[in-house]
Amino acid sequence: MRFMKKNNRIVVLFLMFTLLIGCQATHQTRTLITDKSSINHPFIVTYVTGKFSEYGYSVNQDEQIKIYKDNEEKWTFIQTAPDNTESIITVMWDGQSEIAETIFVQVANKVVYKR
Known part of the structure; x- marks a missing residue:
């Protein structure tokens, strides 16, 4: 009986560890860009x-x-309308060039494009 309890603890610890790693892998830290002169702002707007x-x-x-x-190549643009609906575009972009690739578009809380 003791052996079974020890195995249960090991399994529970393993599952908790797996869950923790999974949550960290899916969590993204976005950085709000306040200095628009550091990017090619006219192009991206x-x-x-x-x-x-x-x-x-x-x-x-x-x-x-x-x-x-979002990271070195992924950027997200969020616009909130007066009625609190959000429109979001996520692109692959280097921050300087005049080439961007759209990977996600949400208009007024409705996903309209996803690559």
């Missing part, structure tokens, strides 16, 4: 607003687009 309009959403000048750097 034009790119993002163009993508929004492709899916039938036009960004109001009063609605600010927040820029997040």
